[in-house]
Amino acid sequence: MTLRTKTGIAGLDKALQGGFPEGNMVLVSGGAGTGKSTLCLQFLVNGCKEGDRGVYVSTEQNEAELSKQAASFGWDLQSLIKKNQLKIVFYDITGSDNFLKHLEMVVQEFKPKRIVIDSMTTLTDSMILGGITEHDAFSMVQIAESVSPIPRTEQIISKQILYQLLKALRKYKVTTLLTSELYEEVLRLSADGISEFISDGVLLLSYLGVGQSVFRSIRVRKMRYTDHEKGSLVYQMTAKGIEIKPQELSL
Ligand SMILES: Nc1ncnc2c1ncn2[C@@H]1O[C@H](COP(=O)(O)OP(=O)(O)OP(=O)(O)O)[C@@H](O)[C@H]1O
Ligand SMILES: [Mg+2]
Numbered sequence: 001m002t003l004r005t006k007t008g009i010a011g012l013d014k015a016l017q018g019g020f021p022e023g024n025m026v027l028v029s030g031g032a033g034t035g036k037s038t039l040c041l042q043f044l045v046n047g048c049k050e051g052d053r054g055v056y057v058s059t060e061q062n063e064a065e066l067s068k069q070a071a072s073f074g075w076d077l078q079s080l081i082k083k084n085q086l087k088i089v090f091y092d093i094t095g096s097d098n099f100l101k102h103l104e105m106v107v108q109e110f111k112p113k114r115i116v117i118d119s120m121t122t123l124t125d126s127m128i129l130g131g132i133t134e135h136d137a138f139s140m141v142q143i144a145e146s147v148s149p150i151p152r153t154e155q156i157i158s159k160q161i162l163y164q165l166l167k168a169l170r171k172y173k174v175t176t177l178l179t180s181e182l183y184e185e186v187l188r189l190s191a192d193g194i195s196e197f198i199s200d201g202v203l204l205l206s207y208l209g210v211g212q213s214v215f216r217s218i219r220v221r222k223m224r225y226t227d228h229e230k231g232s233l234v235y236q237m238t239a240k241g242i243e244i245k246p247q248e249l250s251l
Helices: 010-015 036-049 063-071 077-082 099-110 120-128 135-147 153-170
Strands: 025-030 054-058 086-090 114-118 175-181 201-210 213-223 232-238 241-244
Touching (some): 010 213, 036 063, 054 099, 099 153, 153 175
Antiparallel strands (some): 232 241
16 A cells, blocks of 8 residues: 555645655646745645654745745744754755755754755756756766757756655655746746656646636646546635635646
8 A cells, every 4th residue: 555645735635545655756836926835835734733744945935934924824834843843944055055965964863754845946057057066966967068069957957966866865755845937838847847757746736817816726747656636626825825626627
């Protein structure tokens, strides 16, 4: 039987037949303001209720900003942090930290069951734009640039980082969410166009504004090791976070 990591979002867990298969690395892809960070926070906060420790690696919002966002949904991050159930790691992309080494240290010490990396896009972009300290990723770029006149550096670094992440995290059985920023007109599943193939699953968040109405939908686009709902699920962002409407919409 596949062990499950529940998101705690009723409609989503149902669509996933009980939750993410434990240990899966799942991309959360969507445009600006679709609710990626909220979904990730909700996943960790609900995890704490099940006794799962969580780590939120943030490249954009610091601890105070994330706490403020969470508070607007009624989630008290500070109390979870004090109880040692939650850790927020703000990763300054302008710094020269060795990201994977640092993450692995946190995982070994804190022993989380759930990890969020928000955003994977910023992280890989920062490595491409000069803050590269991951030696393997760096050498991959050099190889790519010497081989191809049009370097696919972004794809290659993303792939390399994801492989390293997978390798580092698989042994700890941590269920991981990675956010990826999508431009609305782009017909692919992640910012780099490659992580959807390497990750174990993809959740696709969309936003459609029609007149005064807002229409939000989430689709489980891929999930290894389980069957899942294939159609789109309509969701709302309410004072309690993401809530999926009972009736699903099959597009
Ligand atoms: N308390 C709230 N109640 C209802 N909706 C909210 C609340 N707070 C924020 N929102 C909605 O959630 C959106 C932001 O969600 P979130 O930050 O999770 O999106 P995101 O996909 O992470 O965005 P970004 O691409 O900027 O990182 C806001 O634009 C707003 O529409
Ligand atoms: Mg966000």
